[in-house]
Amino acid sequence: MSLAHRIIPCLDTDGVRVVKGVNFVGLRDAGDPVALAARYNAEGADELVVLDIAASRDRRPTFLDIIRRVAAELAIPLTAGGGIRTLEDARAVVHAGADKITVNTAAVQRPELISELSREFGAQAVVLAIDAKLDDENNHWHVRIRGGHDATDLDAIAWAKQGVAAGAGEILLTSVDRDGTQKGFDVPLTAAISNAVTVPVIASGGAKLPEHFAEIFRDGNADAALAASIFHDNIQSIRELKNYLAAEKIEVHLSC
Amino acid sequence: MTRTITLIDYGAGNVTSVERALQKLGSATIRANTPAQIDQATALILPGVGHFAALIRALDENDLRAPLLAAIERGIPFLGICLGLQALYAGSDEAADLKGLALVPGQVVALPSNVKLPHMGWNQLQIQPRATPSRLLRGISSDAHFYFAHSFAALPLQQKAGTVATCTHGSEFIAVFERNNIHAVQFHPEKSGAPGAQLLANFFEMAEVTT
Numbered sequence: 001m002s003l004a005h006r007i008i009p010c011l012d013t014d015g016v017r018v019v020k021g022v023n024f025v026g027l028r029d030a031g032d033p034v035a036l037a038a039r040y041n042a043e044g045a046d047e048l049v050v051l052d053i054a055a056s057r058d059r060r061p062t063f064l065d066i067i068r069r070v071a072a073e074l075a076i077p078l079t080a081g082g083g084i085r086t087l088e089d090a091r092a093v094v095h096a097g098a099d100k101i102t103v104n105t106a107a108v109q110r111p112e113l114i115s116e117l118s119r120e121f122g123a124q125a126v127v128l129a130i131d132a133k134l135d136d137e138n139n140h141w142h143v144r145i146r147g148g149h150d151a152t153d154l155d156a157i158a159w160a161k162q163g164v165a166a167g168a169g170e171i172l173l174t175s176v177d178r179d180g181t182q183k184g185f186d187v188p189l190t191a192a193i194s195n196a197v198t199v200p201v202i203a204s205g206g207a208k209l210p211e212h213f214a215e216i217f218r219d220g221n222a223d224a225a226l227a228a229s230i231f232h233d234n235i236q237s238i239r240e241l242k243n244y245l246a247a248e249k250i251e252v253h254l255s256c
Numbered sequence: 257m258t259r260t261i262t263l264i265d266y267g268a269g270n271v272t273s274v275e276r277a278l279q280k281l282g283s284a285t286i287r288a289n290t291p292a293q294i295d296q297a298t299a300l301i302l303p304g305v306g307h308f309a310a311l312i313r314a315l316d317e318n319d320l321r322a323p324l325l326a327a328i329e330r331g332i333p334f335l336g337i338c339l340g341l342q343a344l345y346a347g348s349d350e351a352a353d354l355k356g357l358a359l360v361p362g363q364v365v366a367l368p369s370n371v372k373l374p375h376m377g378w379n380q381l382q383i384q385p386r387a388t389p390s391r392l393l394r395g396i397s398s399d400a401h402f403y404f405a406h407s408f409a410a411l412p413l414q415q416k417a418g419t420v421a422t423c424t425h426g427s428e429f430i431a432v433f434e435r436n437n438i439h440a441v442q443f444h445p446e447k448s449g450a451p452g453a454q455l456l457a458n459f460f461e462m463a464e465v466t467t
Contacts, residue, residue: 003425004378004401046378072276077403077447097272099305099405099447122306124374124405169374169407200372223372253378253401255449 004253005217005245006046006224007238008202009231011036011070013082014054015063020180020229031232037070040231043238044255045076049172049226051102052082053147064096071097079127079172087116094121102172104129105145108152108159111166118167127202128168132156132189133176141189148176156189157196164197171201172226178206182230185212190220202226208235210244217250259463260284262297264324266304266314273446274303274337277453283460294323298332299463304339305405305444308364309351311339325357331437333462335392338406341433341440350408359438360418364408368426373407379443381421381431384412390420392432392439394458400451402431402443409442 011018011033018031033050040048050070052063067080080093081102090101101121107113107128117126131148132141141156160171173193175186185203194201200223203216207227216222230236242252261278265271265287275285278301288294302324304311315321328334342348345356348364356364367373378401383393409429412419418435422428423442433440439459445452 002379003375003404006377071273075277075447075449075453077405077444095272099270099273119307122310123407124376125306170376198369198373200374200376224377255401 002251003223004046004251005222006202007044007213007241007252008047008049008224008226009036009040009045009238010049010051010204010226010228012051012053012228013063013066015052015066018232019053020232033066034069034073036232038073040238041074041076044242044253045238046224046253047077047079048074049079049081049102051080054082064092067093067096067098081127081129085113087113087120090117090121094125100125100127100170102127102129104131107163108143108145108154111162114163114166114168118169123167123169123199126168127170127172128160128163129172129174130156130160130163130193131174131176132193134189141192144176148174148179157192160193160197164199168199170199171197173201173203175205179204180229181206182208184208185216185220185222185225187215187220190216190222194221194223200224210236210241213241214245214248214250217245259298260286261299261301261460261463262286262288262293264294264300264302264320265289266311266318266320270303270305270337270444270446273444274301274456277446277456278460281453281457281460283463289318289320291319291323294320294327297327299334299459300324300327300332301335301337301459302340302343303337303446304343306339307350308339308342308348308408309354311343312351312354312356315343321357325359328359328438333459334438335459336438336440337446338442338444341430341442342408342410344433344438344440345410348408360410360433360435362410364410366408367406367429371426373426375404375406375409375425377404378402378448379404379423379425381423382428383421384419386420390432390434391462392434392441392455392458393420396451396454402441402445402448402451404443406442
């Protein structure tokens with residue numbers, strides 16, 4: 001009996017609809033966020049993440065109405081983010097019904113944002129989203145911002161540690177190399193970050209098979225695993241995935 | 257008579273979800289942030305998430321401490337959620353200079369650092385052997401999972417009497433507390449799916465039958 005590994009569906013939205021793409025490009029429509037949220041709540045998802053990927057890219061305001069309508073469907077925690085640059089942005093998302101806020105680009109540009117959010121909402125509500133990509137020499141992961149578009153000099157491990165020291169209570173770690181490939185989560189990246197920080201790490205990017213989830217929990221030391229299109233497209237059911245993991249003796253939360 | 261459950265609203269993020277969960281059960285709810293509203297309450301919930309200091313300061317700045325203690329004293333059903341459980345203790349190491357409600361002896365402490373913190377996610381309870389069965393956990397399977405999100409906790413050795421269930425993350429801590437009309441849970445029933453809804457329904461029922 002111990003803390004269950006979490007399975008988290010993610011709704012990447014353009015502000016109106018759920019969209020999906022490979023390596024953050026070639027977006028296409030994947031459904032209605034409110035309907036998908038209701039489905040995942042019923043299917044045994046442990047949490048739900050809703051991101052406004054367009055807001056991060058062209059600074060559109062976050063779409064609070066979707067958060068409000070999604071939150072109304074859920075009896076599980078809701079994390080929201082995308083385009084959160086200020087305490088005011090975060091307050092609006094929390095008041096709309098989010099339990100946690102993710103910050104990404106704005107935190108890289110102004111790391112004090114993490115401390116400001118943590119002081120206001122508590123560390124448990126602040127999720128630092130990191131998009132990491134292996135460099136050309138294959139020896140460091142560097143942070144990417146603006147939806148994975150822009151490279152930075154920031155070392156992903158150092159940034160994760162800095163973010164936790166500033167008050168982040170969780171890391172949402174996306175492998176830019178694996179995202180959309182369905183080749184499995186990035187085990188070395190996730191293990192490196194998870195072993196470097198004291199907070200839970202959500203692995204993201206590359207999941208397709210149940211074995212990928214077992215591997216990221218066992219070898220990547222992930223506390224939670226996030227995926228999008230394999231759930232949206234019914235390639236993988238959350239319930240069957242959890243049954244598989246339970247049979248593999250991995251602690252999960254099986255709802256009735 | 258349908259009773260109204262009064263939610264103490266000091267600006268915590270989870271008031272809306274608690275409110276929505278209760279409304280789905282058919283409960284009428286009201287948000288309270290004045291002493292007069294708490295004086296009139298017939299059932300009270302203190303939700304909370306975040307920092308111990310934020311909750312205690314908000315109670316004191318709004319002059320809610322005395323009416324809250326008086327309401328509990330007069331025996332109305334009370335439910336503390338997350339920080340609302342921790343507030344019942346004398347104090348918390350998270351804000352050592354502030355006084356808790358001191359309805360339960362002991363100090364809230366940090367969970368050990370040999371595990372990932374915050375304790376974030378779904379965990380199970382260890383139900384304690386007890387003379388009277390828990391009213392909050394009535395009808396809930398003993399292996400149900402509940403959603404936790406906290407780094408500080410109350411340890412069971414401090415208060416054996418009211419400890420209904422514990423949970424373990426690094427160390428064993430109090431997950432469900434009940435003493436007379438005082439009920440409290442460290443997890444978030446409003447975010448804990450069907451078992452959480454059942455727990456809130458059990459509290460709602462207590463609020464209904466209390467006269």
